[in-house]
Amino acid sequence: MKHLSDINKLQRCDRLLWLFKKQPLPYQRYVMFNENIYELTLRLFGMKDYFKGAPHDPNERFFSSLDAYDVFVSVRLEYQGLRIKMPIMRKVHDGFVLYYSYANCYPKENEAQTYADQEWVLDHLGIKVVDRFVVHLNPAYVRDGDLDLEQLLIVEKKLYNDKNKAKHTIGKLVNDRKRDLIPFLEAIDQVMEEEPPRKIRTNICTRKGKCDYFDVCFPNQKDTSILNLVSSSKKFELHDLKGIETISQVDFDDIEGTRHQYAQYMAAKTGTLFFDAVAVDYFFRDVTYPISYLDFEWETFAFPPFDGMKPYDVLTFQYSLHIENANHNVRHKEFLGKGDCREAFVQQLIHDIPKEGSVMCFNVEGAEKLRLKQLAVQFPQYHDALEQIWERMVDLAIPFSSGLIYDNKMAGMYSLKKLVKIFTNKSYDDLEIGDGITAMQSYAKLDEADEETIKNLLKYCAMDTYAMILVYHWVLRQLAKRKKNK
Ligand code: SF4
Structure with missing residues (x-):
């Protein structure tokens, strides 16, 4: 039996069609x-x-x-x-x-x-x-x-x-x-009768998003693979046509030459950590104690579930807040709500978070700041108090996403999960709820969630803010080491 989606897959890649039919992947809901x-x-x-x-x-x-x-x-x-x-x-x-x-x-x-x-x-x-x-x-x-x-x-x-x-x-x-669809239907029959078609690495594998089977076709790429070069439209050509395997083999004039690419290039060439101490020090120059490490979890709803919400608005249902004072003592606050918990979320956050000091988040603009701004529109009575929080935000992701810090093990990525694993001895791996998507799916079932699920949700969100402390302190140690060696 054939479906129209089979024709779409065939048009992208015959191997994709074959893998989809023989080795379907689980559906991920966002x-x-x-x-x-x-x-x-x-x-x-x-x-x-x-x-x-x-x-x-x-x-x-x-x-x-x-x-x-x-x-x-x-x-x-x-x-x-x-x-x-x-x-x-x-x-x-x-x-x-x-x-x-x-x-x-x-x-x-x-x-x-x-x-x-x-x-x-x-x-x-x-x-x-x-x-x-x-x-x-x-x-x-x-x-x-x-x-x-x-x-x-x-x-x-x-x-x-x-x-x-x-x-x-x-x-x-x-x-x-x-x-006429007959030629497509015949081609599908032909593909499915044979062994898996040969994998050929082309820009089809990554055009309009990475193919779902990319890691199946091309597992265990080297961390320094040219394919991990960030924001590069030229890497496929260099890899497929010029046979360049690693970032260190690249002629810098052949790529776009962004700051991030430079960091990757230098790390690959020297085999060591790239760390622009002057720029990193400058970036964090205004961080003041107490530092509030803040992380949210949320769910996106296609249809607005509650008043004041639009299609595809998000409902922020959880936060974790680690507060570190100037003596480096840390305390933890958290919130986990059910149903329409937006106002309770806002009220408790305003109550829990210190009125001064920096608020450190990971991906400020696309995550925590955006969520607070949306809540400020839905609950204008809290606008000023929420603005007071987002105005103090510092984005811990930026030094890693913009190429101020790069380690080859990052392999072109900079998720908090990845950074913790590389730069500290902690890992998310031993948590039951180990990623944001799983956390969202657990929220969807919160009404019937058992104590264990709730405990895991809290643990996951708390891990994010704890991870921020670990990564930020690793950065501070690197800065201190470099200042000492001057
Ligand atoms: S990764 Fe490339 S070769 Fe493999 S199935 Fe996808 S498009 Fe085809």
Whole structure:
């Protein structure tokens, strides 16, 4: 049995298709889909009586129900071994109107290829499409009471380009993309009959994001591999065409020459830690005690679950706060909330965090500062107190992300987890909840979480702030050592 997603994979790489079919990877969820977009669409249109398709349905189930229903949901159809699942279909006198529902804000023009391929199946089964719409989330919608479907959902006849502009109608985009799928179906059969296709390292492996099977195809790369060179569009060409394996073999004139790349180059050349002591010292010059090491955990909701929230807003449900005073004594505070815990979170944070001193976070702009700013919009009565916190933030990630400090073992990455492992003798590995994604999944089940899960969540978040202390003190020791050796 074949699906349209198989064709997409085949077009990217035949080996990817083979691996996906034979060695599927577990699904990773990054967003909480707390409502069903199909059900909301049906409610929006007042469609109550409808045919509901199911996996493995034969075509006959749909055709034999045509007289009994006007609306069809999740219809499964098959032609030449290619199975498709249709969006909402509404019967009209001369064919069907299709409603593609999206739990996102800007369904893109490239979706039209899937629609065109689905219509290839419909055409061959004698099913005529007379119109098409997308139904998607309104990014400007702010929840106030029950979900207002008229405001939350936008019904549109166009898809969106890369700049989120709706330019072309779906009909035009679909007509431009119609194609014969028989050659693709034959190619899929051929790929699946053979041993895994040969792995060939090209920019296809990393274009628009690293391929899910990259580490399966190319395990155990050297830390100093040229492929770990950061922000480089030239590394693939250097690797694939010029045969350059490691960063130390690169002619510096052949790459972009950013500060971060320079740090990687120097570390690879010398085999030692690159540490720009003057710049690091300057970066941390304004850090003052008490230092509040602060870390949040949050969940992103596709549909705003509570008042004042928009689609894809986050709910910050946990923090860990280690406070280090000038004598290096450390105390710990924490918060873990359930349900709509936003205001309780804000109140306790304002209460717990010292009113002076630096607030150290990891990835300030994309994480803690952003979250506090969102909370300040949702709860303007706390704006000034929250601003007082984010104004004091220092980003511990920057010296590592901008190439002031680089160790070959970082292999082009700088997550806190990685830094702790490299620069201290601690590790996240022995924690039950060892990463942010797992932490999010545990929050989703917090209502039924046992004591052990809650303990692990607290431990994970606390590990992040503890890790910041360890890494920051490692930096201070490096600075002290260099000053002494002057
Ligand atoms: S890593 Fe590259 S070769 Fe391997 S499956 Fe992905 S695209 Fe294909």
